[in-house]
């Protein structure tokens with residue numbers, strides 16, 4: 001649907017045609033149903049499948065992948081949290097350090 005291209009620069013730059021997939025019209029026999037194909041849903045499916053390839057996973061999206069905030073954001077990637085001083089105020093030094101190194105706990109292979 002060409003209207004999806006107007007959502008953002010990112011969507012407009014896609015080479016692939018943006019076409020609606022067929023609507024889900026029948027029950028599915030699956031292990032995990034994920035609602036929404038934004039970062040949260042797509043990464044959840046990706047890591048679940050890597051950890052347990054035998055799982056049958058379906059992602060159900062009302063519009064198209066990236067229709068929500070994931071396809072409209074500013075593209076900033078930061079290793080910290082906004083307002084982290086307040087969020088981490090009660091944390092121990094060890095917990096504070098862990099909040100900065102959490103990304104290394106999920107190495108990409």
Ligand SMILES: Cc1cc2nc3c(=O)[nH]c(=O)nc-3n(C[C@H](O)[C@H](O)[C@H](O)COP(=O)(O)OP(=O)(O)OC[C@H]3O[C@@H](n4cnc5c(N)ncnc54)[C@H](O)[C@@H]3O)c2cc1C
Pocket residue numbers: 035036037038039040041060061062063064065066067068069070071072073074075076077078
């Ligand atoms: C203007 C803006 C700028 C931003 N800039 C940045 C940035 O620079 N850097 C950064 O790290 N973060 C940024 N963010 C935040 C980041 O984009 C969001 O935190 C992230 O995209 C959220 O991803 P999500 O998958 O949880 O939600 P979404 O991307 O919103 O995905 C939810 C999906 O679920 C679908 N859905 C909803 N209800 C249903 C339903 N009932 N059935 C089926 N599907 C459904 C929606 O269509 C959507 O595709 C920004 C956000 C906005 C709004």
